[in-house]
Amino acid sequence: MKKLFAIALALVLVLSLAVCAQAEYKQKNVTIIAASGAGGGLDTAARSVAKILNSEGLYTAAMTVENRPGGGQVTGTVEFVNKYGKDDYALLVVSTPFILNHIKADGNSPIGPEEVYPVAELQSDYGIIAVLADSPYDTLTELTDAIKADPDNVQFCGGGGPGTWDHLNAMQVAHAAGVDVQTVKYNTYDGGGEALTALLGGHADAMTSDVSSIKQYLKAGSVKVLGVSSAERLLDDEIMKDVPTYTEQGINVVTSNWRGIFMNKDASDEAKAFWNETIGKLCATEAYNTELKNFGMQNTYKNAEDFMAYLKTEEENYRAVYETLGLRLK
């Protein structure tokens, strides 16, 4: 009898251990690393995720957004993987450059889709080319013709270095318009906010950026947007609806900049499952969709599995773009 009792007790202990091992993901303070400076589209995305998760009650503990600018997202990405080894309470928000840095030769990022766990795609943002409101250029053709006439006359600025998405947005347009991309002058700033400072201050002639970063400046009348990279005009957006697409102007480029949320690949399965589900819920909330609409972004939510597959196809596509533009690949 005593023996039986001992066995029963042991069983209970083992079972309770097993239950412990499958413990639920506890909601504790989370750090979200935004791999850019404050004020740009990426930073805004990270902050709105944190805000809406809290306000909709999907996540009850505190969420802190930390900015890690530099290296066109390489700094933030590498630091995330190094610093938060197996942390279940750290998330990374990066965008298309995550893939670009992994495939390009200069400033190569050792971190690719395989080295992290892609939780979900959050949104995507169309590219734009903008100039100051009093600029002599009114259409993309006028701008590209000016570059053809004298490349030194037109200085582009953008929030990312050569080979980043911002840069490619401008270069793809130039290439499609028949400009030799090697002659295009381009200056890098730390994020869209700083690039915009340069444009407004007259230290650049044209800016490559995205809809979300430029919208309020267009509304305020301080810039003109010459074109948007969507397939069709953004008709349901009050401010952007009059902006013609690249293709309307005979420039055959359609592209968009996705933003996604990642975890460490060594995070626990509970954590991965929890965030996969929670971000899914987040992207379905009305608050999130209203927010995206306000900023001029598209809800292109993809769950972990679809996102991983998408990242792979993106990698292929951009390899092709790099080759066309004559940029060096790793």
Added chain:
Amino acid sequence: MFESFGYFMQGMATACQPLNLLFAFCGCLIGTLVGVLPGIGPISGVAILIPICATVTSGLPADQAATSSIILLCGVYYGAMYGGSTTSILINTPGENSSVCTCIDGYQMAKQGRGGPALAICAIGSFVAGIISVIGLLLFAQPLANVALKFGPMALFSMMVLGLTALSGLGSKSMYKSLMMTAVGLILATVGVDPISGVARLTFGNYELYSGIEFLTLAVGMFALGEVFKTILTRDYAEGEVIKVGRVLPTKQDLKDCAPTILRCSIYGFFQGMIPGCGASLTSFMAYAMEKKICKNRENFGKGAIEGVAAPETANNAASGGAMIPLLTLGIPGTGTTAVLMGALIMFNITPGPLLFQEKPDIVWGLIASMLIGNFMLLVLNLPMVKVFAKIIETPAHYLVPCIAAISVFGVYAVQLSVFNLAFMLATGVLGYYLPKHGYPIAPCVLSLILGSMMENNLRRAMNLYNGDVLMLVKDPLSLFFLVAAVLWITVPQILKRRGKDVVVEDT
């Protein structure tokens, strides 16, 4: 402008409601405590508290919640800034980059038993700077917004050259040695992923170095650990002599001496802070260097001059006021703090940008009023606390030294979470002992690490902009102005000295 004034008074009325005053008080208190720990500076302090703040104010109506939270956050920010200067003064540990200069004279004052007045003058200087920035915002916010944008990459580069030139005279008798340390700092600044092209430099394949050498690691290592090693190795403590805390409040004479410094630095800091991209750190260094040249008591700079504490602390506070101009009028955060405040505003569905002044004047002026309240609260809160803090220096060395070492290790690890950085800090600690011993000042090294990367980025942008034409640096009027000022900064004292004038010159 009268309209602005009306909104400002309305903002003041809001900020002075009992609940908001309580928030300001709590913010300042938490901020001061947070700031005393190295590592958790104002930026991370505010960032950590944003979500907590949202929870606390969730019961209030939306607009009121926004105002109250921002008041609390401003309090935390000013408190943390103040806390950072406290450690600079008392234990030679700068908590964040704008308080590096405060170490130089502040720690000397503390060693002479004048830690109390040093701490008090920080609070007083910050308060005056706060008032002057509010006046500046009332008068200049809209007209000057676009002027600030005229500072292109070239002007910013030349401004930083001037900054470095000014720094090279800091903390040493020999200008050559200072310049050597400045160069070391500039080299250290190039470590990490190149921000323009994304190429990894001097990282030796070590990803820990991808994000560059962290200012905090170097500063805490060189200043705090260097001092710890010095105390142990030179047996400073063996004499058994405990430094007595003298007066806690500054004397009338102190206040009188500091008044011109505080006034000059407030005005200077405000205008410099307005320029996006140069930050509070450059402003505080420049203010210190400037006062070292023009202040009446300049001979004592570096030996515990109260003006040397007032100058950087006043200027950096005024700069955060000036930085509000590009933030509120253009949506461009010029400093780390304004970036965090911008985050807080966005959290309450207020997007800073060109339309904010027209669309939500009440929020804008509420924010400005709360800055003033934050500074005032700090003065009320900290003048009594100065006495307690100043006692720290009376602690016998055999207790104090291990505590400083522990706080340094804790602070650096808490921010970096990496053993690599701890090892790096220890190594710089050894340097922080040997270098000053042989007359190589450490302040220029730490400061040029901060300025180096900003300077490099701007030069490269300028070169790209003008096809590598270096002459553009002197063709651009703003840039030329700063370069000429830099040349004069070095040559004028030398010429005056040759003519036998009585000036302070760093001997060569």
